[in-house]
Amino acid sequence: MLAIFKKYRITTPLIFYLYNFIFTMEISETSYCGIEFEIKKNGFSNISYILIHGDEETARMLLSEHINENQGRAFFIKSKQREVPLGPTIVDPNRIFSTIGAKKALKKFKPNWDQNELELILKELDESRNIFLFNLFPSEGGILIALHNNFRGYNVNSEIENSQLYSIKKEQNPRDFIICTNLNDYKKLKQGPYNIVLQNIMEEGNNGSLSWAALENDVRYINIETRLGWLSQQRKMLKFVETKLSK
Numbered sequence: 001m002l003a004i005f006k007k008y009r010i011t012t013p014l015i016f017y018l019y020n021f022i023f024t025m026e027i028s029e030t031s032y033c034g035i036e037f038e039i040k041k042n043g044f045s046n047i048s049y050i051l052i053h054g055d056e057e058t059a060r061m062l063l064s065e066h067i068n069e070n071q072g073r074a075f076f077i078k079s080k081q082r083e084v085p086l087g088p089t090i091v092d093p094n095r096i097f098s099t100i101g102a103k104k105a106l107k108k109f110k111p112n113w114d115q116n117e118l119e120l121i122l123k124e125l126d127e128s129r130n131i132f133l134f135n136l137f138p139s140e141g142g143i144l145i146a147l148h149n150n151f152r153g154y155n156v157n158s159e160i161e162n163s164q165l166y167s168i169k170k171e172q173n174p175r176d177f178i179i180c181t182n183l184n185d186y187k188k189l190k191q192g193p194y195n196i197v198l199q200n201i202m203e204e205g206n207n208g209s210l211s212w213a214a215l216e217n218d219v220r221y222i223n224i225e226t227r228l229g230w231l232s233q234q235r236k237m238l239k240f241v242e243t244k245l246s247k
């Protein structure tokens with residue numbers, strides 16, 4: 001690289017400028033219907049990452065260290081809780097990425113709604129969602145990687161009936177697994193040591209999780225889910241996914 005600079009007699013300030021332009025971490029913010037996110041952008045890459053559940057500390061730690069060392073954009077929800085305030089209630093932020101999912105999520109902690117108030121907030125979500133997703137989604141052909149942790153018994157077996165294909169590894173803990181939405185990605189990833197499921201058909205009555213919005217928009221989506229506290233396991237899985245899919 002230095003040889004190129006020498007060859008074209010690029011001056012020191014220009015090198016400095018280019019270096020900063022390519023490698024400096026840029027920090028900004030965005031919101032989805034008032035739910036705030038911090039964005040860390042490291043250089044240029046067609047990978048976006050997201051931490052959407054604020055109480056999943058292992059995933060937060062991993063994503064923080066990962067974005068310092070790898071190019072891409074990482075979205076961190078600015079909350080320490082799983083559920084976040086939305087209008088007069090709280091919601092799981094990973095259940096509002098479809099209108100049908102959002103309707104169910106909004107009623108979970110507030111069963112009785114004034115119909116007009118509910119319709120209004122659903123409309124606001126629809127509008128805000130498109131803007132948020134446009135920002136979040138990687139450029140064409142890129143990958144969106146979501147990092148999650150579980151601590152309530154949720155495991156890969158809970159996803160099998162919603163999946164088109166799956167590969168379960170006996171020696172792996174069922175609570176550590178990968179969900180993907182692209183058949184080619186699935187074929188590459190299932191060769192590895194980890195539990196994996198493919199969900200590439202849109203569900204009509206879906207639960208509003210980000211994976212469905214990614215699928216609907218033809219964005220390759222990967223969810224890397226591990227037990228809370230199992231940082232090294234999740235780090236290995238993330239490295240495996242990126243290495244396999246970069247080939």
Ligand SMILES: [Zn+2]
Pocket residue numbers: 052053056147148149
């Ligand atoms: Zn989660």
